[in-house]
Amino acid sequence: MKAVGIVVEYNPFHNGHLFQVNQAKKITGAEVVVAIMSGTFLQRGEPAIISKWYRTKMALLSGVDLVIELPYCYSAQKAELFANGAISLLSEIGVDFLNFGSESGDIQEFLQFVTFMNKHQTEFDQFVQANMKLGYSYPRAASAAFTQLHTSSTALSLTEPNNILGFHYVKAIADQKCTIKPTTTLRKAAQYHDEDIREGTIASATSIRKLLTSNQLEESKHVMPEPSYQLLKNYQETYSLFHTWEEYYPLLQYKLLSTPVNELRSIYECEEGLEYRLKEASKKADSFHDWMNLVKTKRYTWTRLQRVSTHIVTNTTKIEMNEALNTKPNYLRLLGMTEKGQAYLNKTRKRRTLPIRKPAKVEGIMTELEERAANVYLSILPSHTRTAEMKKEATRSPIRL
Amino acid sequence: MKAVGIVVEYNPFHNGHLFQVNQAKKITGAEVVVAIMSGTFLQRGEPAIISKWYRTKMALLSGVDLVIELPYCYSAQKAELFANGAISLLSEIGVDFLNFGSESGDIQEFLQFVTFMNKHQTEFDQFVQANMKLGYSYPRAASAAFTQLHTSSTALSLTEPNNILGFHYVKAIADQKCTIKPTTTLRKAAQYHDEDIREGTIASATSIRKLLTSNQLEESKHVMPEPSYQLLKNYQETYSLFHTWEEYYPLLQYKLLSTPVNELRSIYECEEGLEYRLKEASKKADSFHDWMNLVKTKRYTWTRLQRVSTHIVTNTTKIEMNEALNTKPNYLRLLGMTEKGQAYLNKTRKRRTLPIRKPAKVEGIMTELEERAANVYLSILPSHTRTAEMKKEATRSPIRL
Numbered sequence: 096m097k098a099v100g101i102v103v104e105y106n107p108f109h110n111g112h113l114f115q116v117n118q119a120k121k122i123t124g125a126e127v128v129v130a131i132m133s134g135t136f137l138q139r140g141e142p143a144i145i146s147k148w149y150r151t152k153m154a155l156l157s158g159v160d161l162v163i164e165l166p167y168c169y170s171a172q173k174a175e176l177f178a179n180g181a182i183s184l185l186s187e188i189g190v191d192f193l194n195f196g197s198e199s200g201d202i203q204e205f206l207q208f209v210t211f212m213n214k215h216q217t218e219f220d221q222f223v224q225a226n227m228k229l230g231y232s233y234p235r236a237a238s239a240a241f242t243q244l245h246t247s248s249t250a251l252s253l254t255e256p257n258n259i260l261g262f263h264y265v266k267a268i269a270d271q272k273c274t275i276k277p278t279t280t281l282r283k284a285a286q287y288h289d290e291d292i293r294e295g296t297i298a299s300a301t302s303i304r305k306l307l308t309s310n311q312l313e314e315s316k317h318v319m320p321e322p323s324y325q326l327l328k329n330y331q332e333t334y335s336l337f338h339t340w341e342e343y344y345p346l347l348q349y350k351l352l353s354t355p356v357n358e359l360r361s362i363y364e365c366e367e368g369l370e371y372r373l374k375e376a377s378k379k380a381d382s383f384h385d386w387m388n389l390v391k392t393k394r395y396t397w398t399r400l401q402r403v404s405t406h407i408v409t410n411t412t413k414i415e416m417n418e419a420l421n422t423k424p425n426y427l428r429l430l431g432m433t434e435k436g437q438a439y440l441n442k443t444r445k446r447r448t449l450p451i452r453k454p455a456k457v458e459g460i461m462t463e464l465e466e467r468a469a470n471v472y473l474s475i476l477p478s479h480t481r482t483a484e485m486k487k488e489a490t491r492s493p494i495r496l
Numbered sequence: 497m498k499a500v501g502i503v504v505e506y507n508p509f510h511n512g513h514l515f516q517v518n519q520a521k522k523i524t525g526a527e528v529v530v531a532i533m534s535g536t537f538l539q540r541g542e543p544a545i546i547s548k549w550y551r552t553k554m555a556l557l558s559g560v561d562l563v564i565e566l567p568y569c570y571s572a573q574k575a576e577l578f579a580n581g582a583i584s585l586l587s588e589i590g591v592d593f594l595n596f597g598s599e600s601g602d603i604q605e606f607l608q609f610v611t612f613m614n615k616h617q618t619e620f621d622q623f624v625q626a627n628m629k630l631g632y633s634y635p636r637a638a639s640a641a642f643t644q645l646h647t648s649s650t651a652l653s654l655t656e657p658n659n660i661l662g663f664h665y666v667k668a669i670a671d672q673k674c675t676i677k678p679t680t681t682l683r684k685a686a687q688y689h690d691e692d693i694r695e696g697t698i699a700s701a702t703s704i705r706k707l708l709t710s711n712q713l714e715e716s717k718h719v720m721p722e723p724s725y726q727l728l729k730n731y732q733e734t735y736s737l738f739h740t741w742e743e744y745y746p747l748l749q750y751k752l753l754s755t756p757v758n759e760l761r762s763i764y765e766c767e768e769g770l771e772y773r774l775k776e777a778s779k780k781a782d783s784f785h786d787w788m789n790l791v792k793t794k795r796y797t798w799t800r801l802q803r804v805s806t807h808i809v810t811n812t813t814k815i816e817m818n819e820a821l822n823t824k825p826n827y828l829r830l831l832g833m834t835e836k837g838q839a840y841l842n843k844t845r846k847r848r849t850l851p852i853r854k855p856a857k858v859e860g861i862m863t864e865l866e867e868r869a870a871n872v873y874l875s876i877l878p879s880h881t882r883t884a885e886m887k888k889e890a891t892r893s894p895i896r897l
Contacts, residue, residue, distance in 0.1 A: 345875065345882075349747055350754075352871040352886070353811040355864070378871075381883045410754040463756070470753040470779075474746065481746075482782045485753070 096442055099125035099192040100185035100275065102165070102178070102264065104137050106144050106304070107327055108153035109319040111196075111282070111297045116158040118280040119194035127439045129161045129190050130154055131181045132430065133170035134465070135472035136409070138177050140401025142338040142472060144304055145330045146484075148494065151431035155496045156322035160436030162494075163188065164428040166461055167468040168419035171405045173233070176420065178263030179271075186273040187427065189446040193277045195264055198255035200281025205258075205265040208251045212266065215244055232396045234259075257282060307337050334476055340401070342475045344383040347408045351377035363406040363416040364399070373403070409471045411464060418460045425459060426452035431494035455489035465489075497843055500526035500593040501586035501676065503566070503579070503665065504533050507545050507705065508728055509554035510720040512597075512683070512698045517559040519681040520595035528840045530562045530591050531555055532582045533831065534571035535866070536873035537810070539578050541802025543739040543873060545705055546731045547885075549895065552832035556897040557723035561837030563895075564589065565829040567862055568869040569820035572806045574634070577821065579664030580672075587674040588828065590847035594678045596665055599656035601682025606659075606666040609652045613663075614670065616645055633797045635660075658683060708738050735877055741802070743876045745784040748809050752778035764807040764817040765800070774804070810872045812865060819861045826860060827853035832895035856890035866890075 099119045105112060116128055132154070134147040143150065151162045169180025185193060199205070212219060222243045226236035241253045253259055265277050298318040306315045307327065316324050336342060351359070351374050359370035372390055380386035383404075390400055406416070429451045432440065440451070454462040466489055473484045500520045506513060517529055533555065535548040544551065552563045570581025586594060600606070613620065623641035628634065642654045654660055666678045699719040707716045708728065717725050737743060752760070752775050760771035773791050781787035784805075791801055807817070830852045833841065841852070855863045870889045874882055 345879070346747075346750055348882075349750070349872065349875045352875070353751075353809075353868055378886055379883065381879050408754075467754055471750065474750045474753070478746070478782050481749075482780065485779055 096127060096439055097123070097125040097192070098127040098129050098160075098188075098190040098439060098443075099123045099194050099278075100129045100131065100188070100190035101159075101194055102181040102185075102260075103130045103132050103154070104143065104300075105130075105132060105150045105154055106137060106141075106300050107307075107319065108150065108157060108323045109298065109300060109303055109315075111299070112154075113157050113320055114297065115194070115196050115280050119192075119278070120158075122278050122280065123192040123194060123276075125192055127160045127435060128158060129163065129185065129188055129436075129439075130159045131165050131184050132162050134164045134167065134428075134430075135468045136167065136171040136405045138170065138172065138174070139398045140171055140403070140405045141340060142343060142405075144307060144337050144339070145327065146338075146472075147430055148491070149326050149330050151494050152496075153320075153323045153326055155431050155433055155436075155494060157320045160433045160439065161188075162430040162432070164430050166419075166424065166428075167409070167411075167464045168416060168461060171402050173399075173402075174260050174263045175266075178260060179267045182264060182267035182271060182273060182275070184424065184427065185275060186271060187424070187447065187449045189443055189448075190275060193264060193268065193275050195257070195261045195277070195279055196282045197257045197261040197279045198282055199251055199258050199261070200279060201250075202265075202277055202279045204251040205261055205277065205279065208262060209266045209269050212262075213269065219244055230393055232394055232399065234396055234398075304337075304339075307331075308339055308341075334480060336475065336477075338472065338475065340383040340404070343408055344386065346471070346474060347383070347404055348377045348380075348386075350407055350410070359407070361412045361414070362403070363411050363413045364403045365407065369395070369403065373407070409464075409468050411467070415460060415464060419464055422460055424449060424461060426450055426454075426457045426462075428452065428454060428465075429493040431496065433496045437495070453490055453492075462489075497528060497840055498524065498526040498593070499528035499530050499561075499589075499591040499840060499844075500524045500595050500679075501530045501532065501589070501591035502560075502595055503582040503586075503661075504531045504555070505538050505544065505701075506531075506533060506551045506555055507538060507542075507701050508708075508720065509551065509558060509724045510699065510701060510704055510716075512700070513555075514558050514721055515698065516595070516597050516681050520593075520679070521559075523679050523681065524593040524595060524677075526593055528561045528836060529559060530564065530586065530589055530837075530840075531560045532566050532585050533563050535565045535568065535829075535831075536869045537568065537572040537806045539571065539573065539575070540799045541572055541804070541806045542741060543744060543806075545708060545738050545740070546728065547739075547873075548831055549892070550727050550731050552895050553897075554721075554724045554727055556832050556834055556837075556895060558721045561834045561840065562589075563831040563833070565831050567820075567825065567829075568810070568812075568865045569817060569862060572803050574800075574803075575661050575664045576667075579661060580668045583665060583668035583672060583674065583676070585825065585828065586676060587672060588825070588848065588850045590844055590849075591676060594665060594669065594676050596658070596662045596678070596680055597683045598658045598662040598680045599683055600652055600659050600662070601680060602651075603666075603678055603680045605652040606662055606678065606680065609663060610667045610670050613667065620645055631794055633795055633800065635797055635799075705738075705740075708732075709740055709742075735881060737876065737878075739873065739876065741784040741805070744809055745787065747872070747875060748784070748805055749778045749781075749787075751808055751811070760808070762813045762815070763804070764812050764814050765804045766808065770796070770804065774808070810865075810869045812868070816861060816865060820865055823861060825850060825862060827851055827855075827858045827863075829853065829855060829866075830894040832897065834897045838896070854891055854893075863890075 154162050219240050222240035223236045226239050238254055268275050296318055303315045356370045376386050376389035380389055427449050454465050469488045470485050555563050620641050623644045624637045627637035627640050639655055669676050704716045757771045777787050777790035781790055828850050855866050871886050874885045
């Protein structure tokens with residue numbers, strides 16, 4: 096019983112994701128699809144538009160067999176740490192393959208580039224440092240460093256976001272010496288930053304979220320599987336909102352205004368005097384969008400600033416995050432499974448090196464951060480559902496389908 | 497030009513307050529009434545029902561000539577520190593008299609009791625400590641200590657809240673060796689905890705707030721001066737709310753859930769393992785009322801717990817508060833003045849030992865706490881007014897009437 100692992104956010108699950116799930120099985124011949132999914136706050140530093148439970152159900156209803164949560168300490172992180180965390184979980188589960196979507200679509204390009212980079216890491220780091228000293232953000236500095244390294248030796252374009260993530264997955268597999276075999280699927284139709292729904296039936300998650308938050312849910316119906324659409328509709332009816340930064344801005348603003356700068360400085364990724372800038376802007380901006388426009392500079396990408404905002408609103412300090420990153424995960428949180436997924440878990444019990452647990456049953460820094468992120472994520476729900484959701488979060492059983 | 501000082505919260509200003517303002521002038525013969533008024537969070541650990549600016553206007557329109565803000569480090573405090581702070585400001589201004597409402601109504605009782613207590617302070621403290629070891633809250637322990645001290649030598653009843661405050665005013669005047677002459681006015685009709693509006697035209701602030709928060713503003717019309725009623729109505733129309741703990745509960749809950757217990761422990765008045773109790777309750781309670789019912793015990797009075805909640809929501813640490821309490825105020829914040837009040841300020845300029853300043857022009861721990869408390873107080877306003885109000889708060893000129 097072979098399994099293919101995928102790393103997902105499903106924010107929300109749409110036809111592009113369905114395409115990838117099917118391709119992953121087809122390319123690898125695996126029977127079982129295991130998804131590592133971010134729970135609350137995502138790689139680009141955004142809250143997931145709906146809860147992990149609804150997104151899990153979407154996945155299970157569209158071909159995924161197991162959904163395992165990617166802990167907070169990996170989920171709201173730059174590509175390298177995000178990929179490392181996700182691969183380490185897939186390795187613990189013992190999947191046979193990895194599949195990821197990319198703009199390249201050719202796994203050889205990734206493998207070659209990882210080999211190349213492993214030989215030139217020091218030079219690369221020096222180029223990045225030098226570029227950052229010139230005032231470039233990390234992604235731009237890294238992108239320029241690739242060019243400076245004469246990457247004409249590879250065809251892989253590292254200005255594409257999914258190629259970058261893919262590179263880090265393949266590199267993590269090499270670094271962690273996993274036996275997972277990486278594969279890639281060419282991303283179809285919609286590009287990541289494309290914000291207009293196409294004529295066709297594949298659209299980017301960004302464009303779909305735009306429809307949701309502008310009260311045009313109906314218009315996203317043709318670009319996602321029917322269960323995804325129904326679950327989105329049901330979520331809005333049940334909780335009266337979608338989770339966006341605008342909904343969290345009152346908490347972020349409150350947190351910034353009630354926290355002295357020397358305390359803000361202890362927050363993860365809050366570096367280089369950023370605390371003053373963030374705090375001052377919170378006195379002026381009425382909305383998250385205005386606040387971001389006040390704080391952004393050439394040096395900080397939108398994504399980086401959103402991640403700092405995430406760590407501020409979850410009150411995650413440098414000390415806590417470093418402790419979590421230096422601690423090996425001691426459990427897997429299973430969010431959901433199909434019957435086939437359950438059969439796979441039973442058959443591979445001995446291969447698995449970590450127990451499946453609910454956070455309520457586990458101690459340690461990682462679950463502490465999980466609980467906090469989950470509570471903060473739920474804090475914006477209407478009062479009649481908020482506390483009830485918080486109460487059951489850490490003890491909730493996986494969804495079975 | 498003689499002045500009488502009063503210490504007020506005006507939460508909101510009603511006929512009982514009007515009665516006291518007039519009595520204060522009548523008893524002392526003073527022409528000018530100077531009110532020291534709490535700005536955002538009050539002595540019983542509650543947010544003021546409407547802003548300091550609206551309450552200042554109410555006061556000026558009903559016979560008060562000057563309104564000076566009582567800083568946060570004194571305003572949300574037990575009677576002794578509250579009284580000490582208020583008297584120190586009145587002393588800096590140089591008023592001739594103090595007037596306060598009391599259940600006793602006889603200033604001799606207060607003067608005698610202060611003399612008595614100054615002789616028996618050590619014994620009294622010992623009784624209080626012993627009673628608290630038995631599990632009593634501070635107010636109950638102090639009340640029993642008075643009886644244990646054979647206070648039959650005085651007629652002053654120290655189970656009455658306004659007598660307790662009055663005692664601390666008179667004691668502060670003695671301790672600070674001020675030249676202010678204390679006077680008292682017998683409180684008429686409504687008792688402090690009385691929650692039903694009487695047939696007459698005097699009702700307690702508590703009963704009025706109950707009407708306001710149950711959408712029965714109209715029914716409070718006959719128990720307050722017309723300007724107070726109009727200002728309350730206008731506040732609700734402008735900001736769509738009154739400031740109650742229920743409005744702040746989402747922030748308090750968020751703060752408790754996002755803060756590790758060892759960090760909560762650094763908050764002022766968060767003692768004796770209370771942090772665990774407060775945090776656990778925040779995972780269960782949907783409302784402030786439910787939360788308070790979960791956290792209260794024989795040991796902690798409702799008021800004490802509300803004050804802890806205030807310091808948690810404003811993120812005020814023990815270190816910060818102690819620094820503020822050990823720092824002499826270095827400015828007076830004038831919230832409003834009538835023409836007569838302004839004339840008084842001009843005539844007494846040389847007598848005054850502190851400058852009148854806006855917080856934006858002053859540095860130091862006291863203004864830092866002021867700014868933070870003000871921003872937190874304003875955090876619950878609707879987004880279209882919140883930031884605008886925050887922006888002008890620290891630079892706002894006094895109201896002139």
